[in-house]
Amino acid sequence: MPKSLISIHDFTKEEMLHVLSIAQEFEKNKVQPILRDKVIATLFFEPSTRTRLSFETASNRLGARVIGFSDAGNTSVSKGETLKDTIKMVSNYVDLIVMRHPLEGAARYASEVASVPVINAGDGANQHPSQTMLDLYTINQTQGRLTDIKINMVGDLKYGRTVHSLLQAMSHFEPDFTFTAPDELMMPQEYKDFLNAKGIPYRETRELEGNINDCDILYMTRVQQERFTDPMEYEKVKNTYNLTASMLAGAKENMKILHPLPRVTEIAQDVDDTPHAYYFKQAENGVYVRMAIIAYLLGYK
Numbered sequence: 627m628p629k630s631l632i633s634i635h636d637f638t639k640e641e642m643l644h645v646l647s648i649a650q651e652f653e654k655n656k657v658q659p660i661l662r663d664k665v666i667a668t669l670f671f672e673p674s675t676r677t678r679l680s681f682e683t684a685s686n687r688l689g690a691r692v693i694g695f696s697d698a699g700n701t702s703v704s705k706g707e708t709l710k711d712t713i714k715m716v717s718n719y720v721d722l723i724v725m726r727h728p729l730e731g732a733a734r735y736a737s738e739v740a741s742v743p744v745i746n747a748g749d750g751a752n753q754h755p756s757q758t759m760l761d762l763y764t765i766n767q768t769q770g771r772l773t774d775i776k777i778n779m780v781g782d783l784k785y786g787r788t789v790h791s792l793l794q795a796m797s798h799f800e801p802d803f804t805f806t807a808p809d810e811l812m813m814p815q816e817y818k819d820f821l822n823a824k825g826i827p828y829r830e831t832r833e834l835e836g837n838i839n840d841c842d843i844l845y846m847t848r849v850q851q852e853r854f855t856d857p858m859e860y861e862k863v864k865n866t867y868n869l870t871a872s873m874l875a876g877a878k879e880n881m882k883i884l885h886p887l888p889r890v891t892e893i894a895q896d897v898d899d900t901p902h903a904y905y906f907k908q909a910e911n912g913v914y915v916r917m918a919i920i921a922y923l924l925g926y927k
């Protein structure tokens with residue numbers, strides 16, 4: 627089976643650091659057409675702006691061609707074709723598959739039936755490992771290191787797949803976590819068990835103000851409306867946090883605000899003009915990091 631990236635655990639610490647160093651090369655030299663003879667598929671069964679477009683930009687800058695879909699309703703899935711058959715078919719056309727799917731475990735399943743590498747571009751509330759790689763890249767870029775970072779994860783820690791992957795990745799680098807969430811959206815127990823087993827400190831709070839000034843990274847997340855089965859439950863928690871510029875007065879100079887985006891109401895527009903806002907540059911980094919992941923999985927780096 628070719629090497630895929632489905633969970634962040636599919637990369638060792640050494641592989642993560644290697645891919646991050648390749649990404650630094652790509653940031654310095656943004657067009658490197660080393661994959662001219664390759665075709666890459668982007669199969670998006672769920673909406674996306676950044677992930678799909680940055681994977682497609684990354685593929686183009688590597689010289690590869692891109693095929694795919696952003697709406698499975700226009701494919702034979704709407705006629706009842708199974709995920710297995712879709713993936714087996716697409717495997718015959720391309721050299722690598724990037725897939726987003728609403729079902730947890732769908733990406734792992736795809737990697738088991740595909741004959742080419744698969745990159746999980748998000749499977750339900752489970753994992754989003756390429757986002758994690760760009761988050762690590764951005765943390766290193768802003769702090770000059772990955773070790774010994776104080777990170778406050780805020781918002782939807784229950785359904786937010788990016789925080790689950792990032793927590794696991796950061797576990798290699800002696801982090802100190804604060805989890806800020808309403809009771810309904812606290813970090814699931816399995817991830818806290820994971821930290822407990824590794825002896826990694828974390829604390830939980832509902833309050834955002836009062837938990838900003840001592841962190842290096844404030845990792846904001848959107849409440850994931852699409853994961854709620856009861857719309858009333860979403861209504862109760864959707865506006866829990868609204869970070870404004872005035873709340874940043876006592877933040878450390880080095881503190882950067884990250885967000886996988888899209889944002890809704892959790893970061894006010896006036897935060898964009900502060901030196902702490904880094905989420906748009908974080909999204910740009912996605913291109914370099916995804917170039918690196920693709921090149922690595924195809925054996926070119």
Ligand code: CP
Binds near residue numbers: 675748757886887
């Ligand atoms: N960060 C992220 O996954 O954004 P998209 O949903 O726009 O791809």
